[in-house]
Each structure stands twice: as C-alpha cells, then as structure tokens.
Amino acid sequence: MYVYLVFSMLVGLAQSDPPFCPPCSCKSVEKTKFEVTCNQDVRDKLFQESSWIDSTNKTYPYKTLLVHNMPILTLDKKFPISNVSYLSLANNSIVNISDSIFSNLQDMITLDLSYNNIEQIHPDAFDGQYLLNEFRPLKSLKNLHLDHNRISSLSNDVFEHTPHIEFLTISHNPLDKIDHQTLVAITSLVYLKQLDLSYTGLSSLPDAFLHTPRYLEKLDLSGNQFHRIPETLGDSHNLSDLYFNNNPIVNLTEENGFPKIPTLKILHLSGMRKLLNITSRALSNLENLEELFCYDNPELTHIDKDALSAKRDGAEYETWPPIKKLYLQDNKLSYIDMQLILQWKDLTELDLTNNPWTCECENQWIVDELMPIYLRLDEQKAKRLRCGAPIEMVALTFYDVYKKETTMRCLDLYGHRPERDGALLVGILAGVLITIPVVLFLIYAYQRHWFGLFDNSPAGFSRQFYKKTTSEDGPF
Numbered sequence: 001m002y003v004y005l006v007f008s009m010l011v012g013l014a015q016s017d018p019p020f021c022p023p024c025s026c027k028s029v030e031k032t033k034f035e036v037t038c039n040q041d042v043r044d045k046l047f048q049e050s051s052w053i054d055s056t057n058k059t060y061p062y063k064t065l066l067v068h069n070m071p072i073l074t075l076d077k078k079f080p081i082s083n084v085s086y087l088s089l090a091n092n093s094i095v096n097i098s099d100s101i102f103s104n105l106q107d108m109i110t111l112d113l114s115y116n117n118i119e120q121i122h123p124d125a126f127d128g129q130y131l132l133n134e135f136r137p138l139k140s141l142k143n144l145h146l147d148h149n150r151i152s153s154l155s156n157d158v159f160e161h162t163p164h165i166e167f168l169t170i171s172h173n174p175l176d177k178i179d180h181q182t183l184v185a186i187t188s189l190v191y192l193k194q195l196d197l198s199y200t201g202l203s204s205l206p207d208a209f210l211h212t213p214r215y216l217e218k219l220d221l222s223g224n225q226f227h228r229i230p231e232t233l234g235d236s237h238n239l240s241d242l243y244f245n246n247n248p249i250v251n252l253t254e255e256n257g258f259p260k261i262p263t264l265k266i267l268h269l270s271g272m273r274k275l276l277n278i279t280s281r282a283l284s285n286l287e288n289l290e291e292l293f294c295y296d297n298p299e300l301t302h303i304d305k306d307a308l309s310a311k312r313d314g315a316e317y318e319t320w321p322p323i324k325k326l327y328l329q330d331n332k333l334s335y336i337d338m339q340l341i342l343q344w345k346d347l348t349e350l351d352l353t354n355n356p357w358t359c360e361c362e363n364q365w366i367v368d369e370l371m372p373i374y375l376r377l378d379e380q381k382a383k384r385l386r387c388g389a390p391i392e393m394v395a396l397t398f399y400d401v402y403k404k405e406t407t408m409r410c411l412d413l414y415g416h417r418p419e420r421d422g423a424l425l426v427g428i429l430a431g432v433l434i435t436i437p438v439v440l441f442l443i444y445a446y447q448r449h450w451f452g453l454f455d456n457s458p459a460g461f462s463r464q465f466y467k468k469t470t471s472e473d474g475p476f
C-alpha cells in the first residue's frame with residue numbers, strides 16, 4: 001500500500017485512491033486502472049454507490065475486484081455502474097443471489113462465484129440490460145465460475161441472460177447426474193469453448209450432450225464415476241483436449257473405450273486408481289492424437305501394442321496417430337511393445353520413468369532402438385529407466401545395459417527359451433522350401449524315366465530327404 005502511494009506520488013498520478021483502497025490492497029495497472037483485493041470485511045462498502053462512482057459522477061476505474069473470505073456475504077443489492085472486467089466473490093459463504101444484481105456490470109468478462117454455498121441460481125440472477133435482439137444480456141460475460149458450491153441441478157433458463165459464455169466450470173458440485181433441466185441449461189450455451197464437469201459425481205453423460213456446443217474445445221470429466229468413455233464424445237465437433245483423470249475404469253477396451261473423435265489432440269488419463277489394462281484398439285479411434293498423458297496409474301500393468309493403432313475400413317495397413325508427447329511414468333508397466341507408436345524418433349517429450357520394466361529380451365528394443373533416441377531427447381530421463389526384474393538385474397539401468405551392449409536374456413513364463421522357437425520355425429520353413437522343388441524335380445525325373453540310370457527309387461530318395469530334415473529338427 002505505502003509502496004504504491006510513494007510510487008504514485010513519484011509518477012505524479014494526481015488521482016486519489018479509490019474508496020476500496022484501503023481497506024483493500026490495490027495495485028495500479030495499465031497506468032490508471034486498479035486491481036483490488038479485499039480480504040477484510042467490506043460488506044458495508046461493497047454496494048455503496050460512493051465506492052464505485054466519484055463526486056463528479058465518474059466511475060472509479062476498477063479493472064478487477066476480488067472480494068474473498070467475508071463472513072457470509074448476502075448478495076441482495078445491485079452493484080453500482082462500473083466497468084470492472086473481473087469480479088470474484090469466491091469464498092464468501094454466499095447462499096443466494098438476488099435478481100439483477102450484476103446488471104450494471106456490462107463490461108464484466110469474468111464472474112467468479114466459486115467456493116460458496118450456492119444451491120440454486122434463479123435465472124434472473126444474471127439479468128442484464130436491454131439490448132436489441134437479445135434478452136437483457138450481461139453482454140460481456142464470457143467466463144463463469146460456479147465450482148465448489150452445492151449445486152445439484154441448474155434450471156432450464158439459468159443462462160438465458162448470459163448467451164456469450166465461453167468458459168463454464170461447475171466442478172466440485174454434487175450434480176451426480178445431468179438431469180433434463182441441467183442438460184437444457186448447458187446446451188443453451190452455444191458458444192461454449194471450455195466446460196469443466198470434474199468432481200461432480202457423474203457416471204454418464206446424456207445422449208447427444210455434446211452435439212450442440214459446436215465450439216467446445218476442452219472438456220474436463222476428471223474425478224467422476226465413469227466406468228466407460230461416454231459415447232457422446234463422438235458427437236463433439238471441435239473437441240481437442242479431454243481430461244479424463246481419476247475415473248474408475250478397470251479395463252479400457254475397444255468396447256468401453258473411445259468413439260471416433262478426429263479433432264482430439266490431447267488426452268489425460270492419469271491418476272486412474274483402478275486402471276489395470278488398456279487393451280487392443282481402446283484408443284484407436286483417436287486418429288489425430290498428439291499428446292497422451294497416462295501416468296500415475298498405480299495398477300496399470302498392460303498397454304496393448306494395438307491400443308493406439310487402427311486398421312481402418314478397407315485399409316490394408318495399420319495406421320497410427322501422430323503422437324508427439326507420451327507420458328507413461330509412475331505406472332506398473334513391465335513391458336511395452338515397440339509398435340505402440342509408429343515413430344519413437346518423432347517424439348518431442350517422453351517419460352517412461354518409475355515403471356518396473358523387465359530387463360529381458362522382450363524389452364531389448366528399448367536398449368537397441370529407443371535408448372539412442374531417448375538420450376538425445378531427454379538424457380536425464382533416459383538414464384533413469386531402471387530394471388525392475390529379473391532379480392539379478394535390479395541394480396542396473398537400461399543405460400548400463402546399453403553401454404555394455406549386452407543382450408538381455410529371454411525366459412518365458414515356464415523358464416523355456418522362446419527364441420529357440422524361432423530357430424525351429426526357420427528350420428521347418430527351410431525344409432519345406434527345399435523339399436517342394438526337389439519333389440517336383442523327382443516327379444519330373446521319374447516321368448522321364450531318368451532313374452534307370454541311378455538304380456534307386458524316387459520314393460526312397462524323398463524318404464531319405466524327409467528323414468534328414470526331421471532328424472535336424474528332432475531335439476526341439
């Protein structure tokens with residue numbers, strides 16, 4: 001405060017402090033505007049005309065006004081005329097909002113009513129002023145914070161005076177479900193770009209919920225009770241960021257997984273306490289996904305190699321989304337397939353740390369292919385990949401193995417050595433490939449009666465040949 005006074009004298013602002021300063025703290029911004037923060041009780045001043053309008057009938061140039069921590073603020077009077085653009089009334093134990101109290105705040109862009117005890121909002125609470133072709137709008141209001149209240153339902157027409165809202169949060173309210181009225185209310189916001197429904201007890205979204213908000217870009221459904229990905233996400237037109245953290249999905253599959261959302265670029269699937277398994281094609285419909293945040297899922301043991309890739313109708317080949325950022329840290333993964341994403345070298349961010357990776361041959365590609373890429377991308381994280389198993393390797397990191405240029409051992413579940421199956425198959429294939437032309441040759445030769453020369457029967461010849469290959473494969 002004093003610093004400000006000295007400063008303003010030095011700069012020579014002839015202007016006197018607005019009435020809120022003191023008791024509130026005020027900061028001068030953009031030369032003549034004030035950012036006011038009140039943590040004291042200003043209930044007597046808040047609605048007084050003289051706090052807002054000076055003796056010459058000019059409005060005080062408040063840019064932002066934050067009024068917090070009042071002991072029970074009753075919103076039953078109109079705010080005087082002001083061009084304040086940001087009004088926060090958070091943390092004031094507000095219960096009810098009387099009609100039309102904000103109607104003089106026609107430059108207000110953001111209204112923050114979070115952390116109160118609001119249960120219901122009457123539609124005329126947001127009543128504005130006459131404007132041609134609109135229904136008495138609060139014409140500047142774009143951002144509305146209603147989080148951390150006690151709202152279980154919104155009335156149909158609660159937003160009829162606030163048609164230009166682009167950002168709405170109802171997070172941390174006991175909605176439990178989106179009933180018909182709430183559905184009508186939210187879908188009346190045609191210009192909505194960001195919607196936060198996190199921590200509202202939801203387990204489903206109504207059909208076609210996302211059909212109306214054409215411009216919706218960001219949706220937060222974290223901290224809810226979803227057991228499947230809501231199908232209406234497929235109705236969205238321009239959804240690019242989805243937060244789906246902390247929901248109780250156990251197995252994310254093709255069946256309960258994502259519908260087609262070609263606009264989705266960023267997906268958050270973290271803090272999923274129960275998530276075990278992301279199976280084949282669970283994320284395949286997100287064909288343009290660029291950033292996958294899937295970390296801090298303490299039970300997640302498996303991500304299928306086909307979880308992200310897709311085989312589109314009629315296409316001959318798999319296609320992969322253009323992943324640039326991949327966060328898989330702090331999970332319980334022991335193995336990932338190299339095919340999970342197409343080009344590891346195209347990544348700009350990668351975090352695989354804090355997983356119990358096995359240092360066995362299934363992860364050999366991490367040493368051979370990924371480590372050089374990872375070291376270039378993020379040397380610190382690359383060097384922090386530890387061996388979680390087998391027991392004799394747990395002291396090592398993948399970087400140690402990489403430097404020693406060793407090949408990690410291969411043991412399957414039964415302690416067999418599955419890499420020998422490969423040799424067996426190659427042996428059989430070679431046998432077959434060699435046998436066919438030989439047999440054909442023998443038949444040809446037999447028909448031509450060439451064997452008269454060798455005094456040997458073709459059957460005996462080929463039998464000998466078969467014997468040879470089978471005895472080679474015998475020990476396996």
Ligand SMILES: *[C@@H]1O[C@H](CO)[C@@H](O)[C@H](O)[C@H]1NC(C)=O
Binds near residue numbers: 057
């Ligand atoms: C102050 O302005 C309002 C309209 O903004 C007007 O109604 C009122 O008469 C004015 N008062 C004085 C003292 O000029």
Ligand SMILES: *[C@@H]1O[C@H](CO)[C@@H](O)[C@H](O)[C@H]1NC(C)=O
Binds near residue numbers: 082
């Ligand atoms: C808003 O404040 C500015 C001063 O920063 C003033 O010139 C202008 O008239 C005010 N507008 C309204 C609508 O009160």
Ligand SMILES: *[C@@H]1O[C@H](CO)[C@@H](O)[C@H](O)[C@H]1NC(C)=O
Binds near residue numbers: 115
């Ligand atoms: C309101 O109070 C809560 C809890 O004390 C705090 O976490 C939050 O940051 C406060 N919000 C504002 C806007 O002051």
Ligand SMILES: *[C@@H]1O[C@H](CO)[C@@H](O)[C@H](O)[C@H]1NC(C)=O
Binds near residue numbers: 097098122125
């Ligand atoms: C809340 O405000 C509305 C007007 O918006 C009024 O009709 C109602 O009686 C108020 N409720 C309480 C409990 O004060």
Ligand SMILES: *[C@@H]1O[C@H](CO)[C@@H](O)[C@H](O)[C@H]1NC(C)=O
Binds near residue numbers: 215
């Ligand atoms: C869609 O969203 C992007 C940002 O993700 C934005 O740049 C673009 O303007 C939006 N398009 C429409 C039609 O809303």
Ligand SMILES: *[C@@H]1O[C@H](CO)[C@@H](O)[C@H](O)[C@H]1NC(C)=O
Binds near residue numbers: 250251276277
């Ligand atoms: C999840 O998948 C595992 C097998 O991978 C199965 O045992 C379990 O029952 C599944 N759980 C649910 C809830 O689908």
Ligand SMILES: *[C@@H]1O[C@H](CO)[C@@H](O)[C@H](O)[C@H]1NC(C)=O
Binds near residue numbers: 276278301302
């Ligand atoms: C994950 O799901 C796949 C496909 O349903 C299954 O084959 C695999 O065993 C599962 N893994 C775990 C660890 O449950």
